[in-house]
Amino acid sequence: MNNSYGDLANLFERLAQLSPEKLQLLELLIKQDRAKLENSLEAQFNGLNSVSQQIQSYKLNWCPLSVSDREPNWSEGSWLILADNQGIGKGLAEKLKSKGDRCVLVFPGSTYERLSENTFTVDPAQPQHFQRLLSENSVAYRGAIHLWNLGETALGDMSLETLSQSQIKGCASVLHLVQALVGSSSSQLPRLWLVTRGAVSVGEKAEPVQFPSAPVWGLGRTIALEHPELQCTCLDLGADGQEIEFLWQQLSLSSRESQIAQRHGKAYGARLGLYDAEKPQNKLSVAENSSYLITGGLGGLGIKLAQWLVQQGARNLVLVGRSSASTSAQSAIAQLEAKGVKVIVLQADISNLDQTNTVLDQIKASLPPLRGIIHAAGVLDDGILTQLDWKRFERVMSVKMGGAWNLHKLTQGLPLDFFVCFSSITSVLGNAGQGNYAAANAFLDGLAYYRRSLGLPSLTVNWGPWGEVGMAASMGNREQTRLSSLGIRPIVPAAGMSILADSIGQSSPEIAVIDVNWAKFLQQFPSGLHPTLLSNLVAQTPSESQGSNAIQSPEAIKQQLQEANLEQRQQILARYLQNLVGQYLGYDPSRPPDPYQSLNELGLDSLTSIQLRNKVKAELQIDLPVAKFMGETNIDLLAKTLQEQFTLGSLLAAPASAELNAEEEEMEEITI
Ligand SMILES: NC(=O)c1ccc[n+]([C@@H]2O[C@H](COP(=O)([O-])OP(=O)(O)OC[C@H]3O[C@@H](n4cnc5c(N)ncnc54)[C@H](OP(=O)(O)O)[C@@H]3O)[C@@H](O)[C@H]2O)c1
Known part of the structure; x- marks a missing residue:
C-alpha cells in the first residue's frame, strides 16, 4: 500500500502519535458500515452535512x-x-x-x-x-x-x-x-x-x-x-x-x-411565531427494503432530496418528472446507482390521475413497498394580479393541488411513514407577483391538516427560497436583489435537509422555514402598518435603519416637502425616487439611476412598479394609480407628477386645517 502516508509500517508509526481521543474516533469510524461511511463522506463533500446556517422554523399561531x-x-x-x-x-x-x-x-x-x-x-x-x-x-x-x-x-x-x-x-x-x-x-x-x-x-x-x-x-x-x-x-x-x-x-x-x-x-x-421544535414523536424512518417516491424528483431540490434519502439509508427511489433527466440529473443518478441504489426515473404528469396511477402500479410491480412520498413537483408562472388570468393560475395550481390530491387519493390505504409536501413561504406571507403560486401552496397546507385529521402521516413545509439549486436559485439578478432587499437569505441545502429530517417527526403538520432578517423585511411596510400576522415578530425585532430610511426618514422628507417651493419639491422627490429605484434594481448607492432614462429601460418591471407605488403611498402619503409608475415615464417626470399631487393634496388640506384652527380658537374663547 502506497499513499501519501507511505507504507503500512509508516502509517502505524504515525497512528501511535495520535492522542487517545483521536484513536477512539478512528476506531469508531472503522466500525461504521462501509456504504454509510462512503455516503457520509460524499455528503460532506457535496455540502449536505456541513450545516453552518442557523435557520429558524415558524408556526402559525392564533x-x-x-x-x-x-x-x-x-x-x-x-x-x-x-x-x-x-x-x-x-x-x-x-x-x-x-x-x-x-x-x-x-x-x-x-x-x-x-x-x-x-x-x-x-x-x-x-x-x-x-x-x-x-x-x-x-x-x-x-x-x-x-x-x-x-x-x-x-x-x-x-x-x-x-x-x-x-x-x-x-x-x-x-x-x-x-x-x-x-x-x-x-x-x-x-x-x-x-x-x-x-x-x-x-x-x-x-x-x-x-x-x-x-x-x-x-x-x-x-x-x-x-x-x-x-x-x-x-x-x-x-x-x-x-x-x-x-x-x-x-x-x-x-x-x-x-x-x-x-x-x-x-x-x-x-x-406567525417561532416554532418551538419538540423532540420528534416519530423519528424519520428510512429503510433499505422500502421505496420512496419524489415528484419533481429530477428538479433542483428533487435531486438533492434523492441524495439525502440515500444518505438516510434509502436503496430504492422513484423520481418523477414530465421531461427526461437533464445531464446533471443523469450524472447525480449515476452516482447513486454506482452505490447500489435502485433509481427508477418515470416520465409522468402528476396532476393527471391516470398517469399517477401508472407510476404507483410500476412501483408495486417492480420495487419494495412504497413507504414515503415527497411531493416536490412545482412550476412558476409569476405575474401581478392585474396581469394574471385564470389559465395561468390553473397551470401553477394543477401541479401542486392536482398532484397532491391524486397522491393522497391513490395512497391513502398504504402504510406510509411520511407524506411530505414542498410548500412555500408565499402561502403564509403572500408574495407580490406570485398570487397563483401562493394559492397553489396554500392548498398543500390545507391538505396536510386534513390528512392528519384522518390519522394519516403528513407534513407541509413552507420553505423560503433555497440557494445553489432549484427555482429560486435560477431566478434572475433582479429577483435575487429584491429578495436580499427584503432581508431574505437563501437556504443552504445542507441546512434545509437537516431541518426537513427534524420536521418530519414533529406533531405540527405545518412548519414554515425561512432565513430572514425580520428587521429588514418589515421595512417594506410603513411604520406601524405591518400585517397583523407579523405583530409578534415586530415586538421581538429591534428596528434597523437601512436603505432609504438611513439616508433620510420619510418624516424628514415630508417636512422638507412642506417647506419647499414647487421646484425644490420636484428635486426632493426626484432624489427620493432615484434612491428607491436604485435600491430595487440593486444599484450602487454612489451611482444612482439616470433620472431621464425611462423606468422600462432601467429595468423596472410591473411588480417593482407596484412596490414603488405602494412605498411612495405608505411613506409620503402621495397616492397615484400604479399606471403612472409604468411604461415610458422616467424618474424626472414621475417626480413632477408626484409634486403636483402633493401640492394639490396640501392645498386641499389647507382650508380644512385653517377651518379647524378657527374652530379650535372659537372653542378656546368659549371655554375660557
Ligand atoms: N427552490 C426553492 O427555493 C423553493 C422554495 C420553496 C418551495 N419550493 C418548492 O419545492 C419544490 C421543488 O422546487 P425546485 O426548486 O426543485 O424546482 P425545480 O427545479 O423547477 O423542480 C421542479 C420539478 O417539478 C417537475 N414538475 C413540474 N410539473 C410537474 C408535473 N405536473 N408532474 C411531474 N413533475 C412536474 C419539473 O419537471 P418537469 O417540468 O419536467 O415536469 C421539475 O423538475 C417545488 O414544489 C417548489 O414549489 C422550492
Whole structure:
C-alpha cells in the first residue's frame, strides 16, 4: 500500500502519535458500515452535512382578539355582497339594511343577469362580468364581502374535476373581483373580505381543514401585499353558528386585523411565531427494503432530496418528472446507482390521475413497498394580479393541488411513514407577483391538516427560497436583489435537509422555514402598518435603519416637502425616487439611476412598479394609480407628477386645517 502516508509500517508509526481521543474516533469510524461511511463522506463533500446556517422554523399561531363590548359606531354605506347559497349573505344584507345601508347581492351563475334592482348573477370565470357589475353599480362601496367559498362539500369524495370547479367559484372569482375593483374608476376602494369556513386550523390539535377553500387564503395574503388599498381581510368561520352576528361585528370594527378566525364564539387573529421544535414523536424512518417516491424528483431540490434519502439509508427511489433527466440529473443518478441504489426515473404528469396511477402500479410491480412520498413537483408562472388570468393560475395550481390530491387519493390505504409536501413561504406571507403560486401552496397546507385529521402521516413545509439549486436559485439578478432587499437569505441545502429530517417527526403538520432578517423585511411596510400576522415578530425585532430610511426618514422628507417651493419639491422627490429605484434594481448607492432614462429601460418591471407605488403611498402619503409608475415615464417626470399631487393634496388640506384652527380658537374663547 502506497499513499501519501507511505507504507503500512509508516502509517502505524504515525497512528501511535495520535492522542487517545483521536484513536477512539478512528476506531469508531472503522466500525461504521462501509456504504454509510462512503455516503457520509460524499455528503460532506457535496455540502449536505456541513450545516453552518442557523435557520429558524415558524408556526402559525392564533391569539384571542379582544372584543369591544360597546356598540360600534355605524355610518351608513353601500356593500357589495357575493352571497353564498346558505343564506349567510342574505342574512347579513338584512342586518346591514336594518342599519340603513344599501346592499348589492351577487350570486354565482352561468350568465350575467340582473334579477332585481339590487340582485345579480355573474359567471365566476368571466372577468368582464365583474367589470360590468361594477360599472353598472358604480358607487363607493364600503366593503366587498366574498362568501362564495361557503358551502357543503363532501371532502373525501372530491374528484379532480370538482376540485377544479370549486377553485373557479372560490378563487377565480376573487381574482376577477380584484381586477375589476382596482381597474374601476372609483376613487375610494372598498375593504375586501374573503370569508371561508374551516379553511385554516386553529388551536393545537389539527382541525379537519376544508382544503378546497385553503387556496383563497394564499391569494388573499398576496392581494394584501399588492393592493394594500383594499385592506384584504381573510375571515374563517367556525362551526359554532352566530355567523351573521360575528361577521357584522367584524365588519363594524375598524380593526387592522387581516386574518381572523371564529371559533367557539370568539375571534382569533393569526400570528406567525417561532416554532418551538419538540423532540420528534416519530423519528424519520428510512429503510433499505422500502421505496420512496419524489415528484419533481429530477428538479433542483428533487435531486438533492434523492441524495439525502440515500444518505438516510434509502436503496430504492422513484423520481418523477414530465421531461427526461437533464445531464446533471443523469450524472447525480449515476452516482447513486454506482452505490447500489435502485433509481427508477418515470416520465409522468402528476396532476393527471391516470398517469399517477401508472407510476404507483410500476412501483408495486417492480420495487419494495412504497413507504414515503415527497411531493416536490412545482412550476412558476409569476405575474401581478392585474396581469394574471385564470389559465395561468390553473397551470401553477394543477401541479401542486392536482398532484397532491391524486397522491393522497391513490395512497391513502398504504402504510406510509411520511407524506411530505414542498410548500412555500408565499402561502403564509403572500408574495407580490406570485398570487397563483401562493394559492397553489396554500392548498398543500390545507391538505396536510386534513390528512392528519384522518390519522394519516403528513407534513407541509413552507420553505423560503433555497440557494445553489432549484427555482429560486435560477431566478434572475433582479429577483435575487429584491429578495436580499427584503432581508431574505437563501437556504443552504445542507441546512434545509437537516431541518426537513427534524420536521418530519414533529406533531405540527405545518412548519414554515425561512432565513430572514425580520428587521429588514418589515421595512417594506410603513411604520406601524405591518400585517397583523407579523405583530409578534415586530415586538421581538429591534428596528434597523437601512436603505432609504438611513439616508433620510420619510418624516424628514415630508417636512422638507412642506417647506419647499414647487421646484425644490420636484428635486426632493426626484432624489427620493432615484434612491428607491436604485435600491430595487440593486444599484450602487454612489451611482444612482439616470433620472431621464425611462423606468422600462432601467429595468423596472410591473411588480417593482407596484412596490414603488405602494412605498411612495405608505411613506409620503402621495397616492397615484400604479399606471403612472409604468411604461415610458422616467424618474424626472414621475417626480413632477408626484409634486403636483402633493401640492394639490396640501392645498386641499389647507382650508380644512385653517377651518379647524378657527374652530379650535372659537372653542378656546368659549371655554375660557
Ligand atoms: N427552490 C426553492 O427555493 C423553493 C422554495 C420553496 C418551495 N419550493 C418548492 O419545492 C419544490 C421543488 O422546487 P425546485 O426548486 O426543485 O424546482 P425545480 O427545479 O423547477 O423542480 C421542479 C420539478 O417539478 C417537475 N414538475 C413540474 N410539473 C410537474 C408535473 N405536473 N408532474 C411531474 N413533475 C412536474 C419539473 O419537471 P418537469 O417540468 O419536467 O415536469 C421539475 O423538475 C417545488 O414544489 C417548489 O414549489 C422550492
